[in-house]
Amino acid sequence: MSDKRSPAPAPDENRVTLVQVAKLAGVSPTTVSHVLSGKRWVAEATQETVRSVIRELGYRPNNVARSLRTRRSRMVAVVVPDITNTFYAVLTRGLADAVDGAGYGTYVCNTDGNPEREDAFLADVLDRGADGVVMAAGRTAAQPRTGPAGPGLPAVRVGGSRDDEPHADLVMPDDTVGSHAAVSHLIRRGARRIAIIEGPLPAGSAREEGYRQALAENGLPVEPELMVHGDWTRPGGRRAMHLLMSAPERRPDAVFCANDLTAIGAIDAVHELRLRVPDDIAIVGFDDVDAATIVNPPLTTVRNPAYDIGRTAGELLLSRMAGTYDGESRKVVLPCPLVVRESA
Amino acid sequence: MSDKRSPAPAPDENRVTLVQVAKLAGVSPTTVSHVLSGKRWVAEATQETVRSVIRELGYRPNNVARSLRTRRSRMVAVVVPDITNTFYAVLTRGLADAVDGAGYGTYVCNTDGNPEREDAFLADVLDRGADGVVMAAGRTAAQPRTGPAGPGLPAVRVGGSRDDEPHADLVMPDDTVGSHAAVSHLIRRGARRIAIIEGPLPAGSAREEGYRQALAENGLPVEPELMVHGDWTRPGGRRAMHLLMSAPERRPDAVFCANDLTAIGAIDAVHELRLRVPDDIAIVGFDDVDAATIVNPPLTTVRNPAYDIGRTAGELLLSRMAGTYDGESRKVVLPCPLVVRESA
DNA sequence: CTCCGGGGTGAAAACGTTTTGCTACCGTAC
DNA sequence: GTACGGTAGCAAAACGTTTTCACCCCGGAG
Numbered sequence: 001m002s003d004k005r006s007p008a009p010a011p012d013e014n015r016v017t018l019v020q021v022a023k024l025a026g027v028s029p030t031t032v033s034h035v036l037s038g039k040r041w042v043a044e045a046t047q048e049t050v051r052s053v054i055r056e057l058g059y060r061p062n063n064v065a066r067s068l069r070t071r072r073s074r075m076v077a078v079v080v081p082d083i084t085n086t087f088y089a090v091l092t093r094g095l096a097d098a099v100d101g102a103g104y105g106t107y108v109c110n111t112d113g114n115p116e117r118e119d120a121f122l123a124d125v126l127d128r129g130a131d132g133v134v135m136a137a138g139r140t141a142a143q144p145r146t147g148p149a150g151p152g153l154p155a156v157r158v159g160g161s162r163d164d165e166p167h168a169d170l171v172m173p174d175d176t177v178g179s180h181a182a183v184s185h186l187i188r189r190g191a192r193r194i195a196i197i198e199g200p201l202p203a204g205s206a207r208e209e210g211y212r213q214a215l216a217e218n219g220l221p222v223e224p225e226l227m228v229h230g231d232w233t234r235p236g237g238r239r240a241m242h243l244l245m246s247a248p249e250r251r252p253d254a255v256f257c258a259n260d261l262t263a264i265g266a267i268d269a270v271h272e273l274r275l276r277v278p279d280d281i282a283i284v285g286f287d288d289v290d291a292a293t294i295v296n297p298p299l300t301t302v303r304n305p306a307y308d309i310g311r312t313a314g315e316l317l318l319s320r321m322a323g324t325y326d327g328e329s330r331k332v333v334l335p336c337p338l339v340v341r342e343s344a
Numbered sequence: 345m346s347d348k349r350s351p352a353p354a355p356d357e358n359r360v361t362l363v364q365v366a367k368l369a370g371v372s373p374t375t376v377s378h379v380l381s382g383k384r385w386v387a388e389a390t391q392e393t394v395r396s397v398i399r400e401l402g403y404r405p406n407n408v409a410r411s412l413r414t415r416r417s418r419m420v421a422v423v424v425p426d427i428t429n430t431f432y433a434v435l436t437r438g439l440a441d442a443v444d445g446a447g448y449g450t451y452v453c454n455t456d457g458n459p460e461r462e463d464a465f466l467a468d469v470l471d472r473g474a475d476g477v478v479m480a481a482g483r484t485a486a487q488p489r490t491g492p493a494g495p496g497l498p499a500v501r502v503g504g505s506r507d508d509e510p511h512a513d514l515v516m517p518d519d520t521v522g523s524h525a526a527v528s529h530l531i532r533r534g535a536r537r538i539a540i541i542e543g544p545l546p547a548g549s550a551r552e553e554g555y556r557q558a559l560a561e562n563g564l565p566v567e568p569e570l571m572v573h574g575d576w577t578r579p580g581g582r583r584a585m586h587l588l589m590s591a592p593e594r595r596p597d598a599v600f601c602a603n604d605l606t607a608i609g610a611i612d613a614v615h616e617l618r619l620r621v622p623d624d625i626a627i628v629g630f631d632d633v634d635a636a637t638i639v640n641p642p643l644t645t646v647r648n649p650a651y652d653i654g655r656t657a658g659e660l661l662l663s664r665m666a667g668t669y670d671g672e673s674r675k676v677v678l679p680c681p682l683v684v685r686e687s688a
Numbered sequence: 689c690t691c692c693g694g695g696g697t698g699a700a701a702a703c704g705t706t707t708t709g710c711t712a713c714c715g716t717a718c
Numbered sequence: 719g720t721a722c723g724g725t726a727g728c729a730a731a732a733c734g735t736t737t738t739c740a741c742c743c744c745g746g747a748g
Binding site (some may be wrong): 030033067071 | 703704705707715
Binding site (some may be wrong): 027029031040042043066070071276 | 725726727728729730732733734735
């Protein structure tokens with residue numbers, strides 16, 4: 001038992017196989033297979049025998065062999081930039097919950113946003129015979145390529161918005177109406193000079209769009225000097241906020257931040273200026289991360305429905321994998337509800 | 345191409361197989377296999393031909409078939425209570441990073457701490473032919489059972505501390521010296537009446553042990569009235585803190601909380617009493633979650649090295665999977681460094 | 689000329705399932 | 719007595735690799 005240690009410790013010495021079951025039950029492998037799958041009628045008596053032998057031997061079907069024959073692995077892959085990022089962790093959980101019921105397992109790949117790794121993982125996923133993949137990689141660089149590599153793999157993209165790959169569904173949060181709600185809320189609270197701290201420069205994002213709409217609807221001008229850029233981080237938010245406050249007579253009375261970290265940085269800045277949130281300046285964020293309830297004051301923000309995104313991605317995938325749906329690529333956008341706390 | 349839609353959309357119509365490559369290259373499958381694996385010498389010329397055909401056809405080996413034959417899947421499983429919990433997400437990432445280099449993928453299972461699901465997933469993992477598994481399930485209920493199900497699967501447990509399963513390694517954080525460092529720090533800062541807010545009742549944890557040691561070493565008495573219980577949550581911490589403060593003349597001047605959430609709740613309570621942290625009461629937590637830097641004041645805490653835990657778990661697993669190590673079960677405990685911020 | 693040794697390659701048997709024809713049997717209807 | 723329909727079950731061919739033998743050929747040694 002410990003002689004042959006050269007290459008590896010023989011991971012599974014002698015597992016019971018279907019053939020052994022068949023032999024002991026005095027039937028053919030075919031029959032055993034059928035009592036397991038129920039794909040063909042087997043006499044009650046025989047079933048009973050087979051089942052009892054299965055129990056006795058503790059037989060468990062070998063999924064690898066099964067996959068080889070059926071060309072289905074009952075496994076879906078999710079490729080994310082970084083599972084460590086709560087958003088993706090929650091998304092992954094939603095996906096897992098969605099597909100678990102149908103017997104699918106979840107295979108995770110972290111790309112760190114690196115397109116090469118994205119490609120490599122996509123190939124890996126294909127090679128491993130996953131039945132479906134959800135691409136939550138930010139860049140949306142690589143999509144299940146239509147090239148020689150893998151044509152028909154059911155796929156759904158998350159958030160990427162980009163050009164629609166046929167046979168790849170898309171699910172995304174409704175950033176625009178989310179930010180619209182946030183800014184409307186600020187206006188309702190009496191704010192008139194509302195700034196926005198967005199992501200890095202190549203802007204024109206959906207979140208900015210909601211901001212513009214809300215302003216327009218309420219007859220407020222959009223003033224370029226009130227639109228500044230952060231980098232999604234806390235220090236970035238702090239810097240941007242200081243910039244907004246640098247001209248004392250032209251200060252905003254509220255600011256909409258394109259994500260929570262930025263908002264938290266903005267709050268830091270406000271406090272450094274010995275001003276109060278929300279009395280002097282109201283602040284709202286976007287995402288509703290855990291930290292939003294920790295910060296002081298608790299952050300009013302827009303919820304980015306990570307779990308639901310993962311879950312519907314899973315459902316979309318399921319329908320394609322089951323063959324229930326086979327049409328053009330679908331696009332579902334999920335609502336981003338405003339959650340009002342104390343910062344605005 | 346769209347006739348037969350009944351069961352499923354033919355996930356991979358016609359992938360190139362090794363046999364096709366062989367045929368086109370005018371060699372036997374054996375040879376192709378060998379140029380791929382390098383397990384046998386193949387003449388330069390032949391190699392060149394084969395490789396070019398492979399490129400031309402875009403051939404990719406089918407991993408399922410390979411796994412069936414070799415009985416290795418190049419996949420490790422990690423079963424955690426909930427990937428949504430940052431600790432486990434980070435741990436998973438550490439594991440993934442560790443095994444990725446060796447070509448292993450990562451399969452994730454969320455048990456929600458439910459022992460039945462734990463069992464089910466373990467079975468699933470076995471059936472899928474994973475090459476190794478790390479059990480981070482809190483309860484440590486199910487271990488890779490020595491029963492008929494799966495004997496030789498390399499496994500490592502995380503944190504569970506429980507009885508040592510042969511051939512299952514164990515990696516855990518050094519809770520005791522971590523909390524010892526935390527409490528020593530408080531003492532060094534001048535605290536004399538140091539309370540502890542632990543987890544739920546059946547206590548006697550390693551974290552309490554460090555607390556007792558530090559007290560003893562410094563000639564401080566351990567007073568039962570200063571030892572109270574939370575439930576790992578923020579509200580729980582708040583309640584416990586209020587309890588500690590209920591007898592004004594016997595209040596602590598510092599408190600060590602068995603996790604960060606509890607500490608944050610404790611800070612809430614202190615603020616509600618119009619006292620200051622750390623001036624009136626110093627507070628230190630345990631875990632060093634993201635929120636620790638968000639809360640005000642930033643939390644002094646002990647880092648729970650999730651990433652390193654995952655990473656070493658991965659390394660332990662690798663050594664067993666490669667057959668490099670085949671001995672008794674190992675146990676590695678990782679340091680939990682104190683990170684001093686402003687709350688103590 | 690024969691024998692040997694070794695470089696280079698192939699045929700075929702695994703691996704453990706699922707699935708496609710068949711066959712064998714039994715009873716009933718003609 | 720033959721035909722027929724339905725029920726139960728089996729043999730064997732997949733699925734796409736890896737791996738074990740065995741083969742062939744060629745050059746050099748005897």
